[in-house]
Amino acid sequence: MFNLDEAQALVVQHTLALKPQRVPILEALGLLLEEDVLSDIASPPHDKALVDGYAVVAEDLTNGCGELHVHEEVMAGDVPQHRVTTGTATRIMTGAPVPEGASAVVMMERCDRLGPQRIRIADPALKPGQHIMPAGTSLRRGDLVLQRGVEIRAIEVGLLAEVGRADALVIPRPHVAVLATGNELMPVHETPTAGKLRNSNGPMLLAAARRAGAQTLDLGIARDHKEQLADRISQGLNLDVLILSGGVSAGALDLVPKVLNELGVRQVFHHVRLKPGKPVWFGVHSHAHGSTLVFGLPGNPVSSLVTFQLLVQPALRRLAGRNSATGSLVARLVTAHAHHGDRPTFYPARLHEQDGLRSVQLVAWHGSADLASLAAANCLVHFPAGSQLHAAGDKVEVVEF
Ligand code: AMP
Ligand code: MG
Numbered sequence: 001m002f003n004l005d006e007a008q009a010l011v012v013q014h015t016l017a018l019k020p021q022r023v024p025i026l027e028a029l030g031l032l033l034e035e036d037v038l039s040d041i042a043s044p045p046h047d048k049a050l051v052d053g054y055a056v057v058a059e060d061l062t063n064g065c066g067e068l069h070v071h072e073e074v075m076a077g078d079v080p081q082h083r084v085t086t087g088t089a090t091r092i093m094t095g096a097p098v099p100e101g102a103s104a105v106v107m108m109e110r111c112d113r114l115g116p117q118r119i120r121i122a123d124p125a126l127k128p129g130q131h132i133m134p135a136g137t138s139l140r141r142g143d144l145v146l147q148r149g150v151e152i153r154a155i156e157v158g159l160l161a162e163v164g165r166a167d168a169l170v171i172p173r174p175h176v177a178v179l180a181t182g183n184e185l186m187p188v189h190e191t192p193t194a195g196k197l198r199n200s201n202g203p204m205l206l207a208a209a210r211r212a213g214a215q216t217l218d219l220g221i222a223r224d225h226k227e228q229l230a231d232r233i234s235q236g237l238n239l240d241v242l243i244l245s246g247g248v249s250a251g252a253l254d255l256v257p258k259v260l261n262e263l264g265v266r267q268v269f270h271h272v273r274l275k276p277g278k279p280v281w282f283g284v285h286s287h288a289h290g291s292t293l294v295f296g297l298p299g300n301p302v303s304s305l306v307t308f309q310l311l312v313q314p315a316l317r318r319l320a321g322r323n324s325a326t327g328s329l330v331a332r333l334v335t336a337h338a339h340h341g342d343r344p345t346f347y348p349a350r351l352h353e354q355d356g357l358r359s360v361q362l363v364a365w366h367g368s369a370d371l372a373s374l375a376a377a378n379c380l381v382h383f384p385a386g387s388q389l390h391a392a393g394d395k396v397e398v399v400e401f
Helices: 004-013 154-162 201-211 226-235 256-262 301-319 372-376
Strands: 021-024 053-056 065-074 088-092 104-107 111-115 118-122 144-146 167-170 175-181 215-222 241-245 266-270 281-287 290-297 329-333 337-339 345-354 357-362 379-383 388-390 395-400
Touching: 004 266, 004 281, 004 301, 053 065, 053 118, 144 154, 175 201, 175 226, 201 215, 201 241, 201 301, 215 226, 226 256, 241 301, 256 266, 256 281, 256 290, 290 301, 301 345, 301 372, 345 372, 345 395, 357 379, 357 395
Parallel strands: 065 088, 175 215, 175 241, 241 290, 329 357
Antiparallel strands: 021 167, 053 088, 053 104, 065 118, 111 118, 266 281, 281 290, 329 395, 337 388, 345 357, 345 379, 379 395
């Protein structure tokens, strides 16, 4: 049986970043850019008025004061036709190109209209360059706008649009299929009959995969039946990742490892020194267009969630081109806790942060079938193997959900 860090290393070893793909920029949101992006334009493309007002020759006015003849009006989107010369001004709107000859823009509020084409300006603070954004201030043609490796946020989507990119080369979202297995499982919309329970893992794992940036496919429920399992599992073996829940323990109907083996999925490990989640299975299926990572997670909901967090999530990060480490942090226990057990244990808890101090409170729960108590949790506390008495205030390692 492998230790958790060995199992995690094996998962990472078998996982490569997905091949870059060109996608529409809106679909690139949250993904990593796989190319350098240069600007095809200067921004602004022209000297641009930053206020509504009059474009003038600043040097033409005495202490910013004087009367001028208005010979043109330029709106945003227009192109000025006339040069501003001594004694003249162009009425100009925010964003419009500043006409040739003009060296400043005077705000509307500093001007009085004397007639249809005559204004008096009184702007004692007037300086050349005032209220003009010179062409290329933000970007010059050929500038590196975005560097390979950045994550596309709303800002990057806007920038890509500004430099004329309708699509971008990114590492795509991993495609993940989820299949719940078990004779006892009933679909969500039905009320469980004797001996049965609803399939909560399916939706939970689909949600966790989406939250981790994956595109998901719901393969529903398969019964503990070799043929049915083989049929359903095959439907997920052409995606990047197949996540199974249930059927990997030592029960009479835990057929998943055997069926996977018969389908040619190569086992990398089965069982990890871990609580909850020990029966977890991992293997790789190689096929014509690449390979599928296959995770068999134990059926108990908390075991499923913990093994997703510790083993599946790093794989999804790596497929998406990121560092596989999901990271942990240190917090102080709010109440004392006696830990016993021969396996490292991940205990659901609630992490609090106030004024930079982190504290963590274990939630009261009833073992790995108790999903309801996890609603109060936002992290897992890691207790190493062995018996230890942790006092209130002791530092512990925490993995955030
Ligand atoms: P297994 O890992 O198949 O032995 O399942 C262990 C236990 O987990 C089962 O007896 C169920 O109580 C529970 N379980 C299995 N699959 C699911 C599921 N999809 N949703 C909720 N609970 C499940
Ligand atoms: Mg089962």
